[in-house]
Amino acid sequence: MPPRRRGASGFHGVRERPNGWYSAEIRAGDVRLGLGTFRSAREAARAYDAAAWRLDRPRSQMNFWDVFTREEAQRLAPPPRLITDMDRADHARRQRRLLVAEEDERAMAEWRRRHPEDVDAEHAYWAERTARRRSERADRRQRKAVANEQCDIVSAGGRSFFTSDDERWDDDWLSTSDDTDEDDDGDGSDLE
Numbered sequence: 001m002p003p004r005r006r007g008a009s010g011f012h013g014v015r016e017r018p019n020g021w022y023s024a025e026i027r028a029g030d031v032r033l034g035l036g037t038f039r040s041a042r043e044a045a046r047a048y049d050a051a052a053w054r055l056d057r058p059r060s061q062m063n064f065w066d067v068f069t070r071e072e073a074q075r076l077a078p079p080p081r082l083i084t085d086m087d088r089a090d091h092a093r094r095q096r097r098l099l100v101a102e103e104d105e106r107a108m109a110e111w112r113r114r115h116p117e118d119v120d121a122e123h124a125y126w127a128e129r130t131a132r133r134r135s136e137r138a139d140r141r142q143r144k145a146v147a148n149e150q151c152d153i154v155s156a157g158g159r160s161f162f163t164s165d166d167e168r169w170d171d172d173w174l175s176t177s178d179d180t181d182e183d184d185d186g187d188g189s190d191l192e
Contacts, residue, residue, distance in 0.1 A: 011045035011063045013052075024048045028055055043078045050077035140171075147171035 009016055013026050017037065024035035024044035035051055038044040045063040052062050053070040067073045112119050150160040151172055162168050 009041040009044070011041055011048065012061060013048035014041050014044040014063075016041065024051075026051045026055065038078060046073075046077045049073050143168070143171040 009022060013024055013035075015023050015025070017023055021037045021039060022041045022044040023037050024047040026033050026035060026048055033051065035044070035047045038047065049062045049064055049067060050070075050073040053067075053073040059065060064076075067076060147162075147168055147170075150162050150169075154160050
């Protein structure tokens, strides 16, 4: 019997799945043996060749002719991707979360459609909060700049207008880091 035609993947016994992974399978008599799923067609072809060596297939039915022993084929073949019960449970959990998120989005869109006055009030709240936080950051920067100037004056031998027990000396240690952009209020939420 002539060797089977190579598939669309370019390798014997390798099929591309819709998700972009590749599956390897080989026939043993009337039975088709699944060899696993792999990230690349080349890995799947190596798995096919390892199985072909175990089934004593002729070299003309192998994908790679640079392998000369069964042991070498086994060594080059990647392990199959195993789908365990835990993988299935994780997948089901992610699917449930996705459904909940989609339903939540639909409910929020419906709420926005029915209650535009609440949406306007929410936008006003966030605009006021953003303006207040920007103002607070600007005030901290100014207080820190004054404290730094006083420290520089004292370190240069001058006299500060702060007294020794003035709390404004502590302003030198204020955090003025601002890792947000101009449109962000710094709380991590994004309301569009």
